[in-house]
Amino acid sequence: MRISPLHLLCALLFSGGIHAQFSDDRVKNIPTEDDKKLNWGYFLGLNRYGFAIEYEATAASINQIVVAEQTGFQVGLIGEYRINNFTDLRLEPGLVISSRTLENLSDLPKAKSTYINLPLLLKVSAQRFANVKPYVVAGPSVSINLNSQEKTIPQVDVLPTKTLNYGYELGVGVDLYMPYFKFSPSIRGVFGQSNELASSLPGVQGIYTRGVFLMLTFE
Numbered sequence: 001m002r003i004s005p006l007h008l009l010c011a012l013l014f015s016g017g018i019h020a021q022f023s024d025d026r027v028k029n030i031p032t033e034d035d036k037k038l039n040w041g042y043f044l045g046l047n048r049y050g051f052a053i054e055y056e057a058t059a060a061s062i063n064q065i066v067v068a069e070q071t072g073f074q075v076g077l078i079g080e081y082r083i084n085n086f087t088d089l090r091l092e093p094g095l096v097i098s099s100r101t102l103e104n105l106s107d108l109p110k111a112k113s114t115y116i117n118l119p120l121l122l123k124v125s126a127q128r129f130a131n132v133k134p135y136v137v138a139g140p141s142v143s144i145n146l147n148s149q150e151k152t153i154p155q156v157d158v159l160p161t162k163t164l165n166y167g168y169e170l171g172v173g174v175d176l177y178m179p180y181f182k183f184s185p186s187i188r189g190v191f192g193q194s195n196e197l198a199s200s201l202p203g204v205q206g207i208y209t210r211g212v213f214l215m216l217t218f219e
Contacts, residue, residue, distance in 0.1 A: 028128075028130060028131060028177065029131050029177040029178055029179050030177055030178075030179070030180070030181075030182065033177065033182055033219075034082070034085070034128070036082065037081065037082050038079075038080070038081060038082070039078075039079075039080040039081075039082065039088075039219055040077075040078060040079060040080070040219065041077070041078040041080070041182075041217055041218050041219030042075070042076065042077050042078060042217070042218055043074075043075070043076055043077075043078060043092065043094065043215050043216060043217040043218070044073070044074065044075045044076075044215075044216055045073065045074055045075075045213055045214050045215035045216055046071055046072070046073055046074075046213075046214045047071070047072045047073065047074055047096060047098055047190075047211055047212065047213050047214070048069050048070075048071055048072075048211060048212045049069060049072060049098035049099075049100055049113070049190075049209060049210075049211040050067045050069045050100060050209075050210050050211065051067045051100060051102075051111075051196075051207045051208065051209060051210065052192075052207070052208045052209075052210050053065050053067070053204060053206075053207050053208075054195075054204070054205045054206040054207070054208070055203055055204060055205060056203055056204065056205045058203075065102050065103075065104060065204070066102070066103040066104045067100055067101070067102060067103070068100065068101040068102075068103045069100055070098070070099040070100065070101075072096065072097045072098035072099060073096075073097055074094050074095060074096040074097070074117070074213065074215075075094060075095055076092055076093055076094020076095060076117070077092070077093055077094070078090060078091075078092050078217060078219060079091045079092075080123070080219070086124060086125050086126075086127075087122065087123070087124055087125075088122075088123040088125070089120070089121070089122060089123075090119075090120070090121045090122075090123050090137070090139075091118075091119075091120055091121075092117075092118075092119050092121065093116070093117070093118050094116075094117045095114070095115070095116060095117075096113075096114070096115040096116075096117045096143070097113070097114050097115075098111075098112075098113050098115070098211070099111070099112045099113070100113075100159075102159060109157055109158055109159040110157060110158060110159060111158075111159040111161055112147055112158075113145050113146075113147050113161065114145070114146040114147050115143040115144065115145055115146070115165075116143065116144040116146065117141060117142075117143045118141060118142045118143065118144075119139055119140070119141035119142075119169050120139050120140060120141070121137045121138060121139035121169065122137065122138060122139050123135055123136075123137045124136050124137070125175070128175075128177075131176060131177035131178075132174060132175070132176060132177070133174065133175040133177075134172070134173070134174045134175075135172070135173055135174070135175065136170075136171070136172050137169070137170070137171050137172075137173065137186070137188070138168065138169065138170045138171070139168065139169060140166065140167070140168050140169075141166065141167055141168060141169050141190070142164070142165070142166050143164075143165045143166070143167075144163060144164060144165075145161055145162065145163050145164075145165065145196075147161070148161055148162055148163035148198065149161060149198055149199075150162050150163050150198040151163075159197075159201075159207075160197065160198040160199040161196045161197065161198055162194070162195070162196050162197070162198045164194075165192055165194045165196055165209065166192075166193055166194050167190065167191050167192040167193045167194065167208075167209065168191055168193065169188050169189065169190050169191070169213075170188065170189050170191070171186050171187055171188030171189060171213070171215075172186065172187060172188075173185060173186025173187070173188075173215070173217075174186070181218055181219065182218070182219045183216070183217070183218060184215075184216070184217040184218075184219070185214075185215070185216055185217075186213075186214075186215045186217070187212065187213070187214055187215075188212070188213040188215060189210075189211070189212055189213075190209060190210065190211035190212070190213060191208075191209075191210060192208040192209030192210065193208065194208070195207065195208065196208065196209060
């Protein structure tokens with residue numbers, strides 16, 4: 001997937017964390033924010049979803065399928081349980097809307113998907129410096145495709161996809177402590193591990209979601 005601009009964001013996030021090491025004498029906003037055992041919030045953001053395509057062994061001569069990605073969006077809630085000073089367990093149920101097209105097939109099938117996404121994530125943070133705290137987050141996720149064609153008659157211009165899918169998510173971000181709330185921009189990769197193809201596609205054994213989230217959270 002083409003995620004070069006998001007790589008730049010990742011570098012900016014961590015450069016902010018490094019710069020904050022030299023500013024630890026600043027007044028700390030909401031200094032007891034991380035003392036709470038339970039924490040709540042919400043998120044919104046943009047996404048780019050694609051597919052990793054697994055071809056059949058006998059299909060070496062077919063043209064490689066081109067996946068045209070479109071920008072989608074997501075919104076959801078956050079529930080966080082504090083394990084210790086550096087580790088939190090997070091549940092982030094959300095609504096994810098995405099669209100992909102297989103361009104070089106004759107009928108140009110589209111996968112317009114609306115997912116209920118349910119990731120359970122472990123967030124591991126660095127030491128807080130002033131009002132900045134970098135972190136990494138990872139964990140398994142389950143998604144329910146509300147636009148699935150698994151139990152319907154496939155349409156020629158719609159890619160038949162399954163209802164239930166699973167995978168994992170991995171990301172980096174930074175907590176920014178504002179005077180009254182915590183704001184956290186982050187970038188996250190989505191790696192589907194289940195085959196989403198609900199019916200046969202010539203020469204294709206399976207398709208697996210690959211995606212990137214650009215997320216803004218408010219806690």
